[in-house]
Amino acid sequence: MNNTIEFYFDFSSPYGYIASTQIDALANRFDRTVVWRPFLVGASFKLTGRKPLLEVPLVREYMAHDIERFARLLEIPFTLPDRFPIAAITASRGFYWLEEQDAELARSFAKRVYHAYFAKNLDITSKEELAELATSLRVDRDQWIAAVQSQSIKDRFREENDRALERGIFGSPFIIIDDEAFWGADRLPQVEQWLSRGGW
Numbered sequence: 068m069n070n071t072i073e074f075y076f077d078f079s080s081p082y083g084y085i086a087s088t089q090i091d092a093l094a095n096r097f098d099r100t101v102v103w104r105p106f107l108v109g110a111s112f113k114l115t116g117r118k119p120l121l122e123v124p125l126v127r128e129y130m131a132h133d134i135e136r137f138a139r140l141l142e143i144p145f146t147l148p149d150r151f152p153i154a155a156i157t158a159s160r161g162f163y164w165l166e167e168q169d170a171e172l173a174r175s176f177a178k179r180v181y182h183a184y185f186a187k188n189l190d191i192t193s194k195e196e197l198a199e200l201a202t203s204l205r206v207d208r209d210q211w212i213a214a215v216q217s218q219s220i221k222d223r224f225r226e227e228n229d230r231a232l233e234r235g236i237f238g239s240p241f242i243i244i245d246d247e248a249f250w251g252a253d254r255l256p257q258v259e260q261w262l263s264r265g266g267w
Contacts, residue, residue, distance in 0.1 A: 070260075072101045073243040075231055077108040078177075080239035081134040081145070084185045086252040087178060088143050090242070093255065097262040099244075101108030103166075105159040110228045111237040137252065144186035155180075157215050158191050160224045161201060164214040167223075175204055207257050 072086045072094050074146035094101045120130045131147060138145035158180045159186070166173035183189040189196050194212055201211040214220055229239075235248070242249045242258055247266065249258050261267070 069245070070099050071098050073104060074101050075104045075106055075236050075239065075241040075243070076177075077239040078105060078158045078180055078184065078191060079152045080108060081147070081185060082137075082252040083239040084145075084181045085134070085137055085141065085143065086240035086242070087181050087257060089252075089255055090240075091174075093259055093262075096259075099262065101174075103162070103170075103177055104227065104231070105162050105177065106228050106231040106236065107154060107156070107159070108237070108239050109154060110117065110257075111232060114232065116238050117237075128182045144182075144193070146188050148184055148188050150190060150192070153192050155191060156224070157194055158197055159169065159227075160215040161197055161211060163223050163227065164211070164217075164220050165201070165206065172204060172206070176201060176206075179203065 073088070074086070074090050076087060090101050120126050134147070135145060162173050162177055162180075165176050180191055180197065183196065183200060186192045191197060194215065197215075198208045198212055202208045234243075238250045240250075241250055242254065244258065244261055245266070247261060251259075
């Protein structure tokens with residue numbers, strides 16, 4: 068057993084957003100550290116045969132209602148973005164570039180990206196919007212823009228996606244504790260019980 072919790076998420080996932088507002092506080096209660104790992108859920112679709120929930124009849128109506136209800140329960144600001152779903156490639160690349168320098172800075176960036184998208188309806192596919200979020204954390208704007216277009220960061224993000232698939236990760240959020248996997252924000256109570264009881 069180690070003291071980390073792995074938190075895989077897609078910036079385009081509303082359930083990932085919900086979990087992102089809870090996971091650190093949950094981990095802190097058990098003296099654990101969260102390792103944040105953005106990836107693209109869409110990369111798994113060819114393997115699973117799934118597609119975005121809002122493209123599935125009946126499911127989309129339920130999901131739109133459910134996520135708003137979930138957010139109200141936890142008193143989290145939420146609005147379904149005008150552009151949804153998206154491929155959050157640039158935001159994810161930006162995260163990994165920041166993480167190479169400072170994991171806490173990258174985490175703060177991820178939280179701001181999620182809030183911008185699901186609370187403020189901002190376009191997080193825009194390099195300019197994302198650069199503004201980075202600069203609000205005192206990151207050099209030009210360096211950030213150059214970094215997300217660099218081959219090394221493109222390769223790093225591709226490797227992270229490949230590794231996620233190799234580990235059997237197919238949804239957002241996906242939480243791993245001591246090699247035990249939990250899929251979905253609605254599994255957070257189970258995550259807490261697992262940590263409290265040491266498994267079952």
